[in-house]
Amino acid sequence: MFLVNCFGPRDKKDSIAFSALPAAIGTYLTANYSGYTLAKSIQVTDATKAVINYIVVINYNGSPVGLKFTPAGVFVNVLEQRAGDDIKGGRPFHPGGPFGNRNGQHPDTVALSAIPTVVSGFFSTTYPTDTLLHAAVTPDNTYILISKNKTLFATAITAAGKLVKRVQIDALPAKHTAVLQAALPVAIGTYLTATYPGYVFDKAFSANNKSGVLEYTVFITSNNTKYALRFDAAGVFVKALPIR
Numbered sequence: 001m002f003l004v005n006c007f008g009p010r011d012k013k014d015s016i017a018f019s020a021l022p023a024a025i026g027t028y029l030t031a032n033y034s035g036y037t038l039a040k041s042i043q044v045t046d047a048t049k050a051v052i053n054y055i056v057v058i059n060y061n062g063s064p065v066g067l068k069f070t071p072a073g074v075f076v077n078v079l080e081q082r083a084g085d086d087i088k089g090g091r092p093f094h095p096g097g098p099f100g101n102r103n104g105q106h107p108d109t110v111a112l113s114a115i116p117t118v119v120s121g122f123f124s125t126t127y128p129t130d131t132l133l134h135a136a137v138t139p140d141n142t143y144i145l146i147s148k149n150k151t152l153f154a155t156a157i158t159a160a161g162k163l164v165k166r167v168q169i170d171a172l173p174a175k176h177t178a179v180l181q182a183a184l185p186v187a188i189g190t191y192l193t194a195t196y197p198g199y200v201f202d203k204a205f206s207a208n209n210k211s212g213v214l215e216y217t218v219f220i221t222s223n224n225t226k227y228a229l230r231f232d233a234a235g236v237f238v239k240a241l242p243i244r
Helices: 023-032 117-126 186-195
Strands: 012-015 037-045 051-060 063-069 075-078 131-137 142-149 151-158 163-168 175-178 200-209 212-222 225-232 237-242
Touching: 023 051, 023 063, 023 237, 075 186, 117 142, 117 151, 131 200, 186 212, 186 225
Parallel strands: none
Antiparallel strands: 012 037, 037 051, 051 063, 063 075, 131 142, 142 151, 151 163, 175 200, 200 212, 212 225, 225 237
């Protein structure tokens, strides 16, 4: 597996101890990838030997995630991953991509009626006031259920009906309405393309009150990881929440 666009052709990469990285990187990872373990950290320098980026590879929920940071430790983006065959012969990725979905067919989407009984039964018993909106399944057969109960929630449940985690996505009691990708503010697409290159759009919802749209929540898959990202009504990024 390769991380794409880590550095330029004339740049130099060297391993670096995690303890030598800017403290802001550790703070970011702890806040956004709770429970992660470090796989590798790399310092990237230019021809003058000045540091231009740090690359950190972590394991999160058993899957690798590569992240780029500035010399000051400010998050830049999640690096796109590709399998070896996907970077040969000029092909951007094979059909479906190494992580599925990149052909736009969303093979991980699950109809609400097709959620296994043991999963849906656990969910309805544990969260009886939630209304299911969307469901997907991960490669390790964890079901991600998106629901509303005044606010949005993402609940991860194993195929055996065991709770993995539950994440409250937003904090605004509102009416939530599904939004097509093409109907989202242009700024959202611009941010996603820059920050999560190679991402796959899954689902989006707007939070509305009588005055109009308050904010948007967009669910995407970036390589091995599913995220919920919040944006304000103008499409300005607010917060990213890794789900699974």
